Amino acid sequence: MARTAGSNGTRTLEAIRKAGLRLIYRQGYEAMSLRQLASEVGIQVGSLYNHISTKQDLLFDLIRVHMEELIARLDRALEGFDSPADRLDAFIRFHVEYHIARKREVFISYSELRSLEPKNYDVIVELRGRYERRLIDILDEGVAHEDFTTADTTVAAFGILAMLTGVCTWFKPGGRLSKDEVIEVYSGMIRDGLVRPGAGFTPDRLLPRPPAGAVPGA
Template sequence: MARKTGSHSEKTAPKVRDAALRLFAKQGFAAVSMRQIAREVGVQAGALYLYTPDKQTLLFDLMRTHMTDLLEDWAQEPRGNTPTEALQAFTRFHIRFNLARADAVFISYMELRNLTPDNFAEIERLRKRYEDSLEKILAEGDAVGEFSTPDTKLAMMAVIAMLTGVNTWYREGGRLSRDRVERIYWNMVRRAVGA
């Protein structure tokens, strides 16, 4: 099927991704059809297949992009010189990165069940890389006596769950600024690991 008059691949492809992201976050992957995405973008349903082979690939691409962006941005984040400074950097980074991408975070957690086994394995591999970086900080902190965690893997999962939970309640313009939320959460994380 021909492209809609006046449409351009470099403009339409991001619109397809943005529309899918919004719709998947709002209605759930299973409830969204390719026709709905096309309607949101303003193209015919058949035109979507110029940008993605199917809905599963679109979901996987959204989740993979989120995880690779997360890993790339975390790799560039200054971490300080001690495990405590690195943990503070991780805490603030995680909140800041995820609050700016609430729909992508929601999809990353809620739509894992809709991935094919191979796609699921790839997202889990990327997620594990990110989790491992936090677990390494915690293990280093335990080793030098800055932290006291009975189990670094469990502590890592608890910290990530606590930090990701901010997305469920935080609203821009609400009672607390992002910076204030980061500071409060840093103090809670610090206490949780015995720092």
């Protein structure tokens, strides 16, 4: 995507990405024009092409970077947790905290998936599959160890992800429940649906925190 090298070019490209994120989140990809984008950044329209090739490339870059960072940060968040129960705990906490902290990126990655060209769409779907696979593997391991019970781990994973991702549409800092309390509510529902009695969870146990620095906004 980037065409301009050097510190000034890097700063301008980052400004373009941030402005593009704001505009697409606010009014949608189709409605955003390159003229608006250039105005938001404070450069001429023609100067945009020193940094991005097309509007489609900008959208693809925003979603791709989001997905790659999501996967990398999840892998760090899961480090140090060995049992399926603890890894599930860590996954729940990471997913909720990340999605609360990155509401715009998450919204765009779902709502504008339809706007991607086929080759770009395929790349993003593959990245999403890698993230989903992390949770499916946790559930598979839990079933194999007889910690979890579910008829289909893939269906269970998709259900869990849909429930957890919804938090970014309604959670507000300073609301009735804190972030940790919301995580505990979600975790309790997932425990009830998946975890065999005596598998390591207790109703009043708060979720363990991942290693320091593993989760954005923690």
